[in-house]
Amino acid sequence: MQKLMSFAPDYFYYILKGGMKFYAWMGFLAILSAIALYGFYLQNTEGLIVTGLTSQIHDGLYFANLVFLVGVAAGAVTIVFPAYVHHHKAMHEVTVLGEMLAISAVIMVTLFVLAHMGRPDRLWHMIPFIGIYNLPGSMLGWDVLVLTGYLLLNFVCGFYFLYVKYSGGTINRKFFMPLIYVSIVWALSIHTVTAFLISTMPARPMWFHSVMPIRFIVTAFAAGPCLIILIFQIIRKNTKLWIQDEAINLLSLIITWCLGIALFLTLSEVVVELYARTEHADGLYYLMFGLHGLTRLVPWFWGSLIAMIIAFAMFLTPGIRTNYKLLPIACVLAFGGIWVEKGMALVVPGFIPTPIGEVTEYYPTMIEVMMTIGLWAMGFFILTILLKGAIGILLGEVRFGGAAKSIDSASSGKTAAYESR
Amino acid sequence: MAPKKTPLADPVKEQPSECPAQAASAEPLAPGKTTTSRRDFLKAGGMLSLSSLMGAGALMAQSDEARAAIEWAEHFQGNYRLMTPKEKAEARARLEKRYSAEYGKKVTVDGTEAQPNVLMGYALNVRKCIGCRRCVKACVAENNQSRGKEAGQNIEWIQVLKMERGEFSKEKMNQGYPEGLGIQVGGNAYSPAGTVLEGQYFYEPAAVPEKDATYMPIACMQCEKPPCVKVCPVRTTYREPDGVVVIDYNWCIGCRMCMGACPYWARRFNLTTPVLPKEEMNPVTHYLGNRPRMRGVVEKCHWCLQRTRQGRYPACVEVCPVGARKFGNLLDPESEVSLILARKNVFRLKADLNTFPKFFYFYD
Amino acid sequence: MKKLASNIMILAFCCGMISSAFSADTICFESRKGSSEVTKRDLKPGLPNVKCSSKTGAVLWWGDPFDGTVPLGDMPLLGNIPPGKAVVKPRAEKLAILPMCAVACHNGVGPTFIPPTLPKDKKPKPLPTMEGLLPDAKNLQHGRGGLWCLDCHHTTQRNKLVNNFGDPVSFDQPQLLCGKCHGDKLRDWRDGIHGKRIGEWASTGKKRWFVCTECHNPHNVQDGARNRGFIQIEPETPPQLPRGMKNARHELLPGVSH
Numbered sequence A: 001m002q003k004l005m006s007f008a009p010d011y012f013y014y015i016l017k018g019g020m021k022f023y024a025w026m027g028f029l030a031i032l033s034a035i036a037l038y039g040f041y042l043q044n045t046e047g048l049i050v051t052g053l054t055s056q057i058h059d060g061l062y063f064a065n066l067v068f069l070v071g072v073a074a075g076a077v078t079i080v081f082p083a084y085v086h087h088h089k090a091m092h093e094v095t096v097l098g099e100m101l102a103i104s105a106v107i108m109v110t111l112f113v114l115a116h117m118g119r120p121d122r123l124w125h126m127i128p129f130i131g132i133y134n135l136p137g138s139m140l141g142w143d144v145l146v147l148t149g150y151l152l153l154n155f156v157c158g159f160y161f162l163y164v165k166y167s168g169g170t171i172n173r174k175f176f177m178p179l180i181y182v183s184i185v186w187a188l189s190i191h192t193v194t195a196f197l198i199s200t201m202p203a204r205p206m207w208f209h210s211v212m213p214i215r216f217i218v219t220a221f222a223a224g225p226c227l228i229i230l231i232f233q234i235i236r237k238n239t240k241l242w243i244q245d246e247a248i249n250l251l252s253l254i255i256t257w258c259l260g261i262a263l264f265l266t267l268s269e270v271v272v273e274l275y276a277r278t279e280h281a282d283g284l285y286y287l288m289f290g291l292h293g294l295t296r297l298v299p300w301f302w303g304s305l306i307a308m309i310i311a312f313a314m315f316l317t318p319g320i321r322t323n324y325k326l327l328p329i330a331c332v333l334a335f336g337g338i339w340v341e342k343g344m345a346l347v348v349p350g351f352i353p354t355p356i357g358e359v360t361e362y363y364p365t366m367i368e369v370m371m372t373i374g375l376w377a378m379g380f381f382i383l384t385i386l387l388k389g390a391i392g393i394l395l396g397e398v399r400f401g402g403a404a405k406s407i408d409s410a411s412s413g414k415t416a417a418y419e420s421r
Numbered sequence B: 001m002a003p004k005k006t007p008l009a010d011p012v013k014e015q016p017s018e019c020p021a022q023a024a025s026a027e028p029l030a031p032g033k034t035t036t037s038r039r040d041f042l043k044a045g046g047m048l049s050l051s052s053l054m055g056a057g058a059l060m061a062q063s064d065e066a067r068a069a070i071e072w073a074e075h076f077q078g079n080y081r082l083m084t085p086k087e088k089a090e091a092r093a094r095l096e097k098r099y100s101a102e103y104g105k106k107v108t109v110d111g112t113e114a115q116p117n118v119l120m121g122y123a124l125n126v127r128k129c130i131g132c133r134r135c136v137k138a139c140v141a142e143n144n145q146s147r148g149k150e151a152g153q154n155i156e157w158i159q160v161l162k163m164e165r166g167e168f169s170k171e172k173m174n175q176g177y178p179e180g181l182g183i184q185v186g187g188n189a190y191s192p193a194g195t196v197l198e199g200q201y202f203y204e205p206a207a208v209p210e211k212d213a214t215y216m217p218i219a220c221m222q223c224e225k226p227p228c229v230k231v232c233p234v235r236t237t238y239r240e241p242d243g244v245v246v247i248d249y250n251w252c253i254g255c256r257m258c259m260g261a262c263p264y265w266a267r268r269f270n271l272t273t274p275v276l277p278k279e280e281m282n283p284v285t286h287y288l289g290n291r292p293r294m295r296g297v298v299e300k301c302h303w304c305l306q307r308t309r310q311g312r313y314p315a316c317v318e319v320c321p322v323g324a325r326k327f328g329n330l331l332d333p334e335s336e337v338s339l340i341l342a343r344k345n346v347f348r349l350k351a352d353l354n355t356f357p358k359f360f361y362f363y364d
Numbered sequence C: 001m002k003k004l005a006s007n008i009m010i011l012a013f014c015c016g017m018i019s020s021a022f023s024a025d026t027i028c029f030e031s032r033k034g035s036s037e038v039t040k041r042d043l044k045p046g047l048p049n050v051k052c053s054s055k056t057g058a059v060l061w062w063g064d065p066f067d068g069t070v071p072l073g074d075m076p077l078l079g080n081i082p083p084g085k086a087v088v089k090p091r092a093e094k095l096a097i098l099p100m101c102a103v104a105c106h107n108g109v110g111p112t113f114i115p116p117t118l119p120k121d122k123k124p125k126p127l128p129t130m131e132g133l134l135p136d137a138k139n140l141q142h143g144r145g146g147l148w149c150l151d152c153h154h155t156t157q158r159n160k161l162v163n164n165f166g167d168p169v170s171f172d173q174p175q176l177l178c179g180k181c182h183g184d185k186l187r188d189w190r191d192g193i194h195g196k197r198i199g200e201w202a203s204t205g206k207k208r209w210f211v212c213t214e215c216h217n218p219h220n221v222q223d224g225a226r227n228r229g230f231i232q233i234e235p236e237t238p239p240q241l242p243r244g245m246k247n248a249r250h251e252l253l254p255g256v257s258h
Helices: A002-016 A020-043 A061-075 A077-084 A089-116 A120-126 A139-167 A173-199 A212-238 A245-276 A279-289 A298-316 A327-342 A344-351 A366-395 B016-024 B031-043 B050-061 B063-075 B085-103 B134-143 B227-231 B257-261 B315-319 B336-343 C002-022 C128-133 C183-190
Strands: B108-110 B120-125 B159-164 B213-218 B237-239 B245-247 B284-286 B325-329 B345-347 B359-363 C027-029 C037-039 C042-044 C050-052 C059-062 C086-088 C197-199 C207-209
Touching (some): A020 A366, A061 A089, A061 A173, A061 A212, A077 A089, A089 A139, A212 A245, A245 A279, A298 A344, B085 B108, B134 B159, B227 B237, B315 B325, B315 C059, B336 B359
Antiparallel strands (some): C197 C207
C-alpha cells in the first residue's frame, strides 16, 4: 500500500522534471490546446456554425480524425501481439510504450467525439441507468463500449506493468496475461466496430461495403506503427532508453505488408466501383475526379495515393527499410497518406452527393482546422507525459525507494533498458 | 486539460449574484422586452411542480433567473418517452413558460398522444407536382424552423428536386464511348432522359412548371423500419404508435448518426440557435412537433404533429395548389390515402432499402 | 349604342379591379392568381387568417380553414357526407362581373339591348362585347374548337352554369358541369384523390373543398403550349446555399460521365 501511495508522487515528480527542450515542447502543445479550448467554447455558445459543417456534409474534420485515431489506438497492438504471442524480445521491452500510445490515442478520440457533438453537455444521456444506452441497436453505442473498454484495458495493463516495475515486484501472470490476450482481440474490435459505424448505412453507398472493416484494420496497422517508429526514433535520440533495432525492423515489416494490403484493397474498390459506374459510385468518383465540376478533394486523394505508393516502395526496399535516416520519411509519407485516405477522403465523400443526389462541397473553417490541430496537440501533450513516465520507470529512474543509479533491475522483470551512448 | 466541462452558462446562472453571465447565452433578451415577458410569464398558468415552482420563485426577483431556472430544470429532465404523464405535463408547462417569455406571446405546448386505430399515411402525386415550393415555405411558416440570412441558419424540411425530362436524339446516336473501338456505348446514355436522383435543387425560373421538367418533393418518409431510430445511441428519436417518427429535442445529443443513416436526407441539424423572429413564431406547438428547437440538435418533418393529432391536415397538404399531397389514416379504408393505395399506381422511394416508408408516391 | 354599352361595362369592370388594388389591405391568392383571393386580417389577436408568401403573394397557411365558407350543397355522388362536413368558399363574389350578368345584358328578355335576342343555335359567332370583357373568350382553348360558351353557360341565366339536362348550376358547384365530361376526375375529386381539400384529415371530418374553377381556368385550361391542367405560377425561393458554395451552377453540368 505504501508503494502505491508513493507511486503517484514519484511518477508526477519525474514527469515535471525536464530540460528546456521538454518545456518548450510542452508549452507549444499547451498553447495549441488553449486555442482548441477556445474553439470548443465557441462551438458551445455559437454552435457548430463556426465550423464548415452543413446539413449536407455534417461530419467533417472531427469525425475524420476520430476514425483515424481509433486506428492509431488499435495500431498499438502491433507491439503487444509480437511481444506476448511471438515472444519477440525487443518488442517485449517496450510493450508498455505501445500501451501508453493506445491510451493517448483513445483519449484523443474522446476529445474529437466531444468536438463533433452538437450537445456535449448532454453526454450523460448515454450513461446507462441515468440515461439511455441504445444497445444492441446503435453502432455508436457499441463503439463507445469498445473504446471505453480498450482505454480501461490499456490503462490497467500499462500501469499495472509500470507499477510492478516501479515497486520491483514480479508480474502476476495469472492476472496479467488474460488481460493482454483480451486487449489484443479488443484492439481489433475497436476498429472493426468503428468501421461498422459507417459501413452499416445503406444510405451512404460509398461506405456500404464489407471490405470496410478489414481496410480499416490494415490501414490502422500501417499508420499506427508508422507513428510508433517515429516516436521510437525520437525516444532513442532524446532519452537514455535505447529501443532495439529488431523492434523497429519488425514494425517496418508489419507496415510493409499492411500498407501493401491497404493499397490492394483501395485498388479493388476502385475497380469494383468504377467498372460499372453506378450512381452508388458517385462518392468515389467525386473523390477521384470530381462531380459536376466540383473537385476540391481530388488533389487530396491523388496526393495521398502517391504518398502511400512511394512509402510502400520505400518500405519494400530492404536497404531503405533498415536505413534509419530514410525510414522516417517513409513513415511520414505513409502516416500522412493514410490520414488523408481514411480521414477526409473517406468521411467527406460519403456525403457527396447526399442520399437524394445533392452535390455540395466541404469548406472547413479556420476554427475547425485550429481546433483539430489543438486536439492533436492535447493528445501529444498526454502522450508525452505518459511516455516520459513510462520511460523513467523502464530506465529505473523512478522506482520505489528513490532513483536508481544502476539498471540492474532489468533482471527482475522481462524488460531490459539500455543506456544510449 | 480535456474540455470535459462545457462552458455553458446554466450552472452559473442559478446563483443570483452571477446574473451578468446571461450575456454568454446565445440570445440575450432585449432590455426593453423583459417587463412584457415577465407579465406574460405571470399570466401563463399551468401545472405547478417542483421545478416550475423553482422557476416561479426566481421569477419574483428577475425573469432572467426564472428562465435560467427553467433551463436548469429542463437540462436534467429525462427522456420524454419514458416520463410519467405527470412529468410530461411538467416538462410541457416549463417549456410553455420559457417560450412565452422568449417570444412575447402565449405559447402552448401540446402533448396529445397518438390516437388508437390511427396509422398516419401520406401520398404524393408526382405527376401533379409543379415544383412551386409552396409546401416548403408553408412548412417553415408552421414548424418554427430557423430562418436566418447567414449560411447554415436556414432550415427547410422539404426538398423539391427538379429533374430534366430529357429526350433521346438522333444526333447522339453515333457519338458514344469508347470511340473507334467497335464496342460502342450509345451517346444518348450520357444525356438526361428522366434522370433519377441527379436533380436540381436551386432552380429558379420565372414560372413553374417548366416545359421540360418534372418535380419530386422529398421529406421524411416516416418509415415503418426507420434506420435513423436504430442508430440513435440515446433513443431520442423513435416511432410513435400512430406511425410518426419523432425526436425529443431535449434529449438529443447532436451526434448526427441519424442524419448519416437516413436514406432520404430528411434530417437537418441546428448549427446554431435557431433564428426565429417573434412575430413569425407559431405559438401553437407540440412537444414532439414544432416547438422551437435549440442549438445543436437534429430536427425533421413530423407530419405537423401539432395539427394532425388535433385532426387537422399537415400544412404542406393544405397549401399544395395542385392538390398533389394527400394525407390520411391508413387503417381507414375510406381515407384518401387508403383509396389511393387501392386505386392508383403507387411506389415507395428507395424501396430496395427495406425502410418501408408510409410516404407513397403515385401518379394517375 | 353597342360601343357605348361595352365601354360602360369595361369601365365598371375596371373600377372594381382598381378599387381593390388601391386599398391598403394585403390581398393574397389561394390557389392560382386570378382565382380565390383573401384579405389578410387577424381572426383574433396573434392569429392571422392567412400567412402569405412575401415573394409570390400566395397563401401559405390558413389560421381557420373554414373562414368564409358555405355548405357545398347537394351533389348526387356525395350522399355519404354528413351535412355541414363539406364546405366551399362561395365563388360568386369573386367573379367581378357576375352580378351584372343576367341583369344588364343577358336577362333573357331582349330586345331592349344589343344583342336583341337570344342565340338561335349553339353555333359559335364573334361577340365583340364579350371579347372585350373577357379576353379568354376570344381564344377559347377548352375543347380546342369543339366547345362554345353555351356548352357551359346557361342560355338565359348567365349567372349560372348548365348541366346535361339544361338545368342551371351554381358557380359554387362547377363540378356538376365539369363532371359531365371529366367523369374520372370527378370520381377522384369526390374521394379526395384529385384536387385540394383543407381542414380535417379524417374521412368523416369537416373539409373545405376547392372546386374545379378555383384551380383551373376553364377558358384557358390547357395553358398554351405546355398543355397541362394547371397554369404556370411563380415559384417560391430556392433553399439557402450551404456554407462555402458560391452558386449552384454545378447542378447544370452533366453528372454522369464515361
